[in-house]
Amino acid sequence: MDKIRGSLQMMCRATNGGWAGMAATQGMSLTALENRVYARKGQEITVSCAMAMQSASGTTYFAEAVAQxxxxxxxRLPTAEAVGAEDIQEQFIQMLEKAGEFAAEWRRATADDEVSKREKRQLGSLATDLCRHVHEILHTTFKIFCKQDA
Structure with missing residues (x-):
């Protein structure tokens, strides 16, 4: 749950006006917001409030924390409505580049038969980026080639 609390704190910092700005967007005092974020005296942020905070901050920190x-x-999937087959081709090229980076880093990281903390973080970051590209390709493909329900 530390990741979720951390996401709430990051959303407050990311909002214009910081914590005070976030409190204002949520219609509560700064003290009330702090009490909920830090779960003082049994208070807590509801899911709907966290989603509103995420929207106000323009981030996806809460969604990322819940997923983790x-x-x-x-x-995060692409939102552009006007996509074409050329976009998918470009996404495939980017995905293959990311796969190559991942493979090269995997070889470097495992060459000594031990993966360090830094190497683990780097591999995790590259794997996440690669996974993101694959899902972007799927999303774009479905937008272009799937028949929409009437």
């Missing part, structure tokens, strides 16, 4: 706490990964 659940053993998963949050992937």
């Amino acid at each position: 706490e659940s053993g998963g990964l949050f992937i």
